Amino acid sequence: MPTYDAIIIGGGHNGLVTACYLAKAGWKVLVLERRYLVGGACVTEENTFPGYKVSTCAYVNSLFSPQIIKDLRMHEYGFELVERNPSSFTPFLDGRHLFMGPDSKMNLKQIAKFSTKDAENYPKYEQMLERVASVIEPTLSITPPDVLNPGIGGAWTLFSLGNSMRGLGTNLSEAMEVLTGSARTILDRWFESEEFKATLATDAIIGAFASPSMPGTAYVLFHHVMGETNGKKGVWAYVRGGMGGISNALAKAAKDMGVDIRCNAEVAKIVVRDGYAVGVVLASGEEFEGTKIASGVDPHWTFEKFLDPKDLPPDFLAAIKRIGYESASLKINLALSAPPNFTALPSNGVGPQHHGTMHFCPDQDFIERGYDDAKYGIPSRDPIVEMTMPSALDNTVAPEGKHLASMFVQYAPYKLKEGTWDEERKNKFADRCFDIVEQYAPGFKASVIDRQIVSPVDLEKTFGLTGGNIFQGAMHLHQLFLMRPVVGYANYRTPIRNLFLCGSAAHPGGGVMGIAGYNAAREMQKWW
Ligand SMILES: Cc1cc2nc3c(=O)[nH]c(=O)nc-3n(C[C@H](O)[C@H](O)[C@H](O)COP(=O)(O)OP(=O)(O)OC[C@H]3O[C@@H](n4cnc5c(N)ncnc54)[C@H](O)[C@@H]3O)c2cc1C
Numbered sequence: 172m173p174t175y176d177a178i179i180i181g182g183g184h185n186g187l188v189t190a191c192y193l194a195k196a197g198w199k200v201l202v203l204e205r206r207y208l209v210g211g212a213c214v215t216e217e218n219t220f221p222g223y224k225v226s227t228c229a230y231v232n233s234l235f236s237p238q239i240i241k242d243l244r245m246h247e248y249g250f251e252l253v254e255r256n257p258s259s260f261t262p263f264l265d266g267r268h269l270f271m272g273p274d275s276k277m278n279l280k281q282i283a284k285f286s287t288k289d290a291e292n293y294p295k296y297e298q299m300l301e302r303v304a305s306v307i308e309p310t311l312s313i314t315p316p317d318v319l320n321p322g323i324g325g326a327w328t329l330f331s332l333g334n335s336m337r338g339l340g341t342n343l344s345e346a347m348e349v350l351t352g353s354a355r356t357i358l359d360r361w362f363e364s365e366e367f368k369a370t371l372a373t374d375a376i377i378g379a380f381a382s383p384s385m386p387g388t389a390y391v392l393f394h395h396v397m398g399e400t401n402g403k404k405g406v407w408a409y410v411r412g413g414m415g416g417i418s419n420a421l422a423k424a425a426k427d428m429g430v431d432i433r434c435n436a437e438v439a440k441i442v443v444r445d446g447y448a449v450g451v452v453l454a455s456g457e458e459f460e461g462t463k464i465a466s467g468v469d470p471h472w473t474f475e476k477f478l479d480p481k482d483l484p485p486d487f488l489a490a491i492k493r494i495g496y497e498s499a500s501l502k503i504n505l506a507l508s509a510p511p512n513f514t515a516l517p518s519n520g521v522g523p524q525h526h527g528t529m530h531f532c533p534d535q536d537f538i539e540r541g542y543d544d545a546k547y548g549i550p551s552r553d554p555i556v557e558m559t560m561p562s563a564l565d566n567t568v569a570p571e572g573k574h575l576a577s578m579f580v581q582y583a584p585y586k587l588k589e590g591t592w593d594e595e596r597k598n599k600f601a602d603r604c605f606d607i608v609e610q611y612a613p614g615f616k617a618s619v620i621d622r623q624i625v626s627p628v629d630l631e632k633t634f635g636l637t638g639g640n641i642f643q644g645a646m647h648l649h650q651l652f653l654m655r656p657v658v659g660y661a662n663y664r665t666p667i668r669n670l671f672l673c674g675s676a677a678h679p680g681g682g683v684m685g686i687a688g689y690n691a692a693r694e695m696q697k698w699w
Contacts (some may be wrong), residue, residue, distance in 0.1 A: 172450070172459065172460050173201070173459050173460070174459075174460040174461070175198075175199050175200060175201045175431075175459065175460070175461045175462070176193070176198035176199045176200065176461070176463065177189075177193050177199075177200045177201070177461055177462065177463045177464070177465065178200075178201045178202075178450070178451055178459055178461035178463075178464050179200065179201070179202045179203070179465050179673065180203055180438045180451060180464065180465070180466040180467060180468055180473070180477070181202075181203070181204060181205070181211065181438075181466065181467035181468040181635075181674060182202045182203070182206075182209035182210065182418075182422070182432060182434070183210065183211025183213065183418075183467045183674055183675075184210060184211060184417055184421060184683055184685055184688070185211075185467050185674045185675060185687045185688035185691075186202060186204075186211075186465070186467030186673055186674060186688060187202065187209060187418060187421035187422055187425055187688070188243075188421060188673075188685040188692070189465050189673040189695070190202050190432075191243050191421060191425045191428060191692075192242075192688075192689060192692035193692050193696070194428035194430045195242075195243075195428060196692075196696055199429070200430045200431070201430070201431045201459060201461070202425070202430060202431070202432045202433065203433050203436040203437075203438050203451065203459075204432065204433065204434045205436065205437040205438070205635065206434065206435070207434050207435055208415075208434060209422050209432060209434065210414070210415050210417075210422075211228075211418070211634060211674075212228035212630075212634055213229045213414045213415070214226070214227055214228065214413075214414060215413030215415025215416065216415070219623050220504075220506040220575075220620070220621045220623070222569070222570040222573070223568060223570070223575050224415075224567065224568040224569075224575070225413065225575065225577075225623065226410075226413040226414040226504075226561070226577065227502070227623070227625065228414075228502060228625070228630070229414045229683050230409075230414060230502075230559055230577050231407045231408065231409060231559065232252065232398075232400070232407065232408055232409070232410055232683055233397070233398030233399060233400055233406060233407040233408065234394070234397065234684040235398075235417060235683050235685055236312070236684055236686050236689060237399065237402075238312075238689075239685045239686075243420075243424045244424065245417075245420040245421070245424065248419070248420035248421075248423040248424050249412070249416060249419065249420055250417060250420035251410070251411040251412075251416065252401055252408040252409070252410060253408055253409040253410070253411050253561075253564045253565050254273075254401065254403070255272070255406070255407055255408055255409065255527045255528075255564065256272050256273055256406075256523075256526060257271060257277070257523055257526055257527050258271060258272040258273065258406065258407055258527040258528065259272070259370060259527045259529070259530060260513075260516075260523070260524040260526075260527055260529050260530070261366065261369070261370045261529075261531075261532070262513045262514070262515035262516065262529070262531075262612075263366055263515060264514075264515075264533065264610065264611065266514065266515050267285075267366070267515060268524070269281050269282070269285065269366060269367065269370060270523065270524075271370065271527075272527065273403060273406045275294070278293060279293065279294075282364070282367055285364035285366050285367050286362070286364040286367065288362075288363055289361075289367050292361050292362060293362075295361075296361045296362075299342070299349075300349065300392060300393045302339060302346065303339075303349045303350070303393050304393050304397050306335050306336060306339060306346065307350075307393070307397075308397060309335070310332065310652065310679070311678075311679040311686050312679075312686055312689065312690060313690075314328075314661075314662050314663065314678075314690055314694055315653045315655070315661035315662060316328045316329055316653065316661075316662070317659050317660070317661065317662055318653050318658060318659070319658065319659045320659075348389060349389045349390065349392065349393055350389070350390055350648065351387065351389070351648055352386055352387075352389045353383060353384050353385055353386050353389055354371075354372055354375035354383040354384075354389045354391070355383040356384070356389070357389050357392065358371055358372060358383070358392075358535070365533070365534035365535065366533065368534070368535055369530070369532045369534045369535055369537065369538070370530050370532070372532075372535050372538055373530050373532050373555055373557060374392070374394070375388045375389065375391045375392050376388060376391070376538060376581060377391060377500075377581075378391075378640075378641045378642055378646070378681065379391065380498055380499040380545070380582065380584070380645070381542070382538055382541075382542035382543075383535055384535075385542075387647055387648060390646070390648070391646075394682075407527075407528075409559075409565055411565050411567060412567050413561070413568055414683065417683060417685075421685075436453055436455075436457075437454040437455075438451050438452070438453060438468075438477060439452055439453060439454040439477070440477055440478075441464060441466075441473075441478055441667075441670065442458070443479070443670075446482075446667065446668055447667070447668045447669050448461075448463075448464040448667050448668065448669045448670035449669075450464075451464060462669065463669045463695050464669060464670050465663075465670075465671040465673040465691055466670070466672055466673065466674065467672075467673050467688070468635055468674060468676075469635070469637050469640075469643040469676045470491050470494055470643075470644065470656045470672070471491070471494070471496070472635060472637065473672065474487075474488065474491045474665075475488075475492070478667070482667060483666055483667070484666050487659075487660070487666050490657035490658065493657075494645075494656060494657070495640075495645040495647065496585075496636075496637045496639075496640040496645060497585070497586075497640065497645055498584075498585045498627050498630075498636075498638050498639040498641065498645075499581055499582035499583050499585065499627065500579065500580070500582075500627065500630075500639065500641050501580045501581075501583035501624070501625065501626050502577060502578065502579055502624075502625040503577065503578040503580060503604060503622055503623070503624050503625070504575075504576075504577045504622065504623040505576040505578070505619055505621070505622050506569070506574075506575060506619070506620040506621040506622070507560070507573065507574040507575070507620060508573060508574075508618045508619075509614075509618045510525045510560060510563065510574055510618075511525070511529070511558075511560075511608060511614075511615045511618070512612055512613070512615075513611055513612045514611065514612070514613065515611065521563045525560045525563040526563050526564055528557050528558070529557070529558040529559070529560075530556075531556045531557075531558070531607050531608060531611060532555055532556075537553060537555070538555050540553060541553055541554060541582050542582055544582070545581075545582030545583070545584045546584075548584055548589070549584075549587075549588060550582070550583050550587070550596070550600050551581070551582045551583070553603075554581065554582065554583070554600070554603060554604050554607065555580065555581045555582070556578050556579075556580050556608060557578065557579045557580075558576055558578050558579075558608065559576065559579075560575065560576040562574040562575045573620070578604055578608075580600075580604055583626060583627060584627070585628065585631075585639040585640075592626040592627065592628040592629070596626075597624040597626050598624070601622060601624045605619065626639070627639025641681060642681025643674055643675045643676040644675075644680070644681075646681060650680075651679075652679075655677060655678045655680055656672065656676050656677060660672075661677070662694060663677055663687075663690060663691040663694040663695070664694065671691050671694065671695055672687075672691065673687060673688050673691035673692070674687055675687055677690070678690065
């Protein structure tokens with residue numbers, strides 16, 4: 172039977188990062204991926220529409236760790252970021268529009284079109300978010316301590332964290348509000364223009380089954396000042412050739428370091444002997460032995476499917492079963508014959524309005540109403556659509572003269588009150604999304620050559636994302652940091668010796684960051 176120092180279950184970008192760092196340390200590593208290609212939710216697929224490179228799931232990057240890019244020399248393996256400036260465009264039906272982006276002078280001018288008071292407040296608001304980010308960002312790459320048994324190292328980490336919180340001084344309560352409160356409360360306090368707030372609020376609900384008035388949504392607001400592109404803080408980018416540019420560069424680096432990558436290799440079982448993970452069995456029956464095993468697949472699959480419940484402590488299993496995977500995100504990928512031509516800013520071809528994320532949301536109440544439908548299990552009658560068109564800045568993703576776009580849409584609840592996410596329902600929902608864009612850009616519908624609708628159920632079936640949750644588990648405060656995936660096991664370890672978690676189910680959670688994989692590789696190399 173083939174034997175490895177480490178077996179990685181799932182070739183998502185995090186699993187690949189783990190594989191690379193272990194191989195760099197001289198380990199013999201095997202990656203087993205269920206699909207025909209590696210990357211998980213961070214992929215480019217070329218068989219969706221002929222001639223197009225489709226980022227089926229994730230579509231923009233800012234969070235991927237610069238340290239990993241450097242350590243693994245990813246630029247030498249074809250990885251390249253394409254900066255988006257402006258980063259967002261919001262057209263309104265009254266003919267006005269709002270651009271936002273990395274240019275702070277432009278931002279102020281743009282906001283002032285809606286409210287001079289908001290333009291004055293915006294730099295102070297950003298500083299407030301940056302203060303919170305300065306405490307949170309350093310925690311991403313640390314191993315959260317086991318609060319139940321912190322030991323000296325864990326106690327020191329907790330003390331240091333408390334100390335940096337203390338450093339916020341009188342801003343501490345504001346920081347706590349960002350971490351636990353509702354986006355709407357904060358936005359309503361800082362700003363008066365509904366148009367401006369709507370653009371900020373749509374970012375706060377990405378991937379969450381929550382409306383901006385619900386506690387926990389403010390947390391996402393500071394993602395806007397987190398991360399970087401080519402050293403520029405808070406700038407989001409496309410990856411040249413699609414998001415698979417990240418995973419493919421990682422896979423090439425891994426192969427160069429001797430990692431064996433097997434696609435079409437679905438893991439069915441983790442073999443446990445005397446409390447130790449010792450190998451895996453594929454659905455095909457093929458077996459592999461490994462000294463250490465890391466799963467980049469979510470906890471539902473890892474603990475409830477790959478393992479025998481009798482190998483796990485009942486309280487741990489109960490905590491795993493309590494993890495929330497609620498979700499209402501749907502993605503539509505589009506082949507277009509022409510860029511959308513907005514009434515609020517007409518163009519002849521590509522303009523700055525197509526560079527970033529195009530928002531179609533007049534005010535925060537629009538989002539609230541969309542959520543109201545979904546909370547009763549009804550797909551939003553007026554969905555919240557965020558559209559991107561990477562071909563505006565990257566001519567490698569669509570045939571000449573054509574365009575590639577995508578819509579990230581909420582709310583499309585995984586659990587429907589009636590019926591299923593069958594083709595008819597998917598098409599009806601997509602048609603409604605198209606109607607919304609058509610209101611702002613007449614002729615848009617006629618420009619659609621082809622479309623792929625990825626429902627929450629498709630996310631589960633194709634990508635193994637339980638409940639269609641795009642983050643391998645909802646990013647609620649009680650499912651973050653010390654509590655991700657569950658209390659007592661945030662240090663990438665599990666109750667089974669030599670079995671680790673290395674995907675976004677572990678700290679710091681979802682998003683294309685690579686940090687869960689990086690942290691897991693560090694922990695796997697420790698002797699305890
Ligand atoms: C629609 C959508 C849009 C998103 N947009 C963005 C975005 O724009 N920017 C951003 O930063 N993040 C975005 N995200 C989130 C981000 O893509 C994910 O958090 C991230 O890619 C997760 O990476 P991972 O490696 O942890 O896990 P995954 O990508 O989930 O990888 C897990 C891997 O395990 C494999 N697998 C599952 N079961 C088995 C099995 N039995 N045997 C072997 N292999 C198995 C899967 O096929 C997959 O390759 C989005 C996610 C989705 C779904």
